Amino acid sequence: ETGVTQSPTHLIKTRGQQVTLRCSSQSGHNTVSWYQQALGQGPQFIFQYYREEENGRGNFPPRFSGLQFPNYSSELNVNALELDDSALYLCASSLGTSTAMGEQFFGPGTRLTVL
């Protein structure tokens, strides 16, 4: 059973640029959630994708967008990068959208640094 993988591991961008982060979900999982973890903070929910559609969103501006593909892998896109976007971005896959019924399995994250 393959776990959740994310790429790249690390990324450095400058303010105003755009970035795309990728996530491959665990085999058999159809739901992907994205979280932002700033240094010294707990993860914050960005959004969730289920069957290729956004199924819920946290308190993040529209410049944070995503995609889910037919194989359930996912992308997180961030436009017009700001310094505060520097964080660890975590992807979690699960079977179904319920946090109670389907355990979320987290990937190791992508460390984004915005200069």
Add this chain to the structure above:
Amino acid sequence: AQSVTQLDSQVPVFEEAPVELRCNYSSSVSVYLFWYVQYPNQGLQLLLKYLSGSTLVKGINGFEAEFNKSQTSFHLRKPSVHISDTAEYFCAVSLMYSGGGADGLTFGKGTHLIIQP
């Protein structure tokens, strides 16, 4: 909106001693409760969760937690810790009824458990 407070940012404990990591939550509606562990350079791993039923929940690696509704707490405990338990621990909640659509997990800021030999 719901929130999670982990009062201790760091907890140093000697090896083989017991430990308790505190978690309090605030929510106007019923929630599910979770504890996750994050080892360096790794993703979060679920330790245990409370959905309903018995308020004492047992998880992996010898951890357990007790849900106290009146005190809105979900403290994590282990009777005897090992060096390998050194990690960041996160308490999290999610709404039982999100009104359609997902609202994800709401995490606390984490507690760094430091095991001293």
